[in-house]
Amino acid sequence: MTKRTMTLNLTDAEMRVLDDLSNRKDLTKTAVLRQALRLYQTIEARVEKGDKLLFENEATKEKAELMLL
Amino acid sequence: MAEASLLYLVDAATGEGVEGELRDAIEDAQIVDWQTKWQPALIAVLQELDRRGVPVAQWPQSWHWDWRKKTAAVQGLLAFRGFSVVAAGVTQGLAQVDLTKSAREASQAGKPLVYVDYLEVAPWNRPDLGQPVRLRGVGTALLSAAVALSEEEGFKGRIGLHSLPQADRFYRDRCGMTDLGPDATYQGLRYFEITPDQARAFLKDEE
Numbered sequence: 712m713t714k715r716t717m718t719l720n721l722t723d724a725e726m727r728v729l730d731d732l733s734n735r736k737d738l739t740k741t742a743v744l745r746q747a748l749r750l751y752q753t754i755e756a757r758v759e760k761g762d763k764l765l766f767e768n769e770a771t772k773e774k775a776e777l778m779l780l
Numbered sequence: 781m782a783e784a785s786l787l788y789l790v791d792a793a794t795g796e797g798v799e800g801e802l803r804d805a806i807e808d809a810q811i812v813d814w815q816t817k818w819q820p821a822l823i824a825v826l827q828e829l830d831r832r833g834v835p836v837a838q839w840p841q842s843w844h845w846d847w848r849k850k851t852a853a854v855q856g857l858l859a860f861r862g863f864s865v866v867a868a869g870v871t872q873g874l875a876q877v878d879l880t881k882s883a884r885e886a887s888q889a890g891k892p893l894v895y896v897d898y899l900e901v902a903p904w905n906r907p908d909l910g911q912p913v914r915l916r917g918v919g920t921a922l923l924s925a926a927v928a929l930s931e932e933e934g935f936k937g938r939i940g941l942h943s944l945p946q947a948d949r950f951y952r953d954r955c956g957m958t959d960l961g962p963d964a965t966y967q968g969l970r971y972f973e974i975t976p977d978q979a980r981a982f983l984k985d986e987e
Binding site: 712735736737738739741742745746748749750752753756 | 804858859879891
């Protein structure tokens with residue numbers, strides 16, 4: 712699959728988050744961003760269909776809806 | 781346009797190699813094959829099982845899968861990819877994978893993997909349907925494609941899947957996957973994973 716290159720400008724804080732995710736997920740920074748794009752697109756598609764994004768705490772069973780604007 | 785790579789399957793009757801191709805997509809031609817070739821073959825098998833009085837619970841568990849709907853539901857989404865194996869001009873196997881899931885196996889927990897949502901081989905290649913198998917190696921070719929995709933995406937070869945009971949032994953014994961037991965949140969189906977070490981061993985075996 713052909714891939715294109717782009718320059719990404721991030722703040723120090725954003726770069727730290729990217730570094731942290733890269734370490735925790737055992738992924739390159741590029742792979743983290745590609746994964747983020749997949750997740751973002753999937754969530755958008757589900758929300759557009761009328762679905763809600765909910766988080767549930769396994770221990771307390773407490774549910775919280777993530778509001779996407 | 782899908783990219784295709786050469787692969788070799790085995791003619792079960794003669795033991796000879798059969799050239800085929802692994803395609804990195806499920807396209808209209810595959811859906812047409814599923815509808816016009818797989819479905820009639822599967823219906824014939826189900827009619828025979830019904831005639832012999834085999835309970836529905838023992839029928840092939842994927843008999844109701846609708847590949848047209850499955851592929852349409854994820855059309856255009858980056859998180860989902862499809863693979864197909866084509867040989868002798870006919871689709872021999874199909875798989876659809878999800879790239880948004882994380883590993884559960886203790887040493888890999890939380891790290892991304894390629895989750896095999898659906899994997900099915902053509903009815904005439906299934907050893908569990910009580911009829912002679914035509915081509916061997918279709919399922920492992922599709923699983924190899926999932927492992928290779930996992931490596932390409934930087935997931936180190938990790939894959940995961942829920943197995944239908946008829947395929948448990950295949951994933952555990954033939955593919956060397958770790959059996960993490962029945963998943964109460966997924967119809968009680970057993971959940972299997974391949975770790976990076978197992979992925980390397982699996983791909984080496986398949987070379």
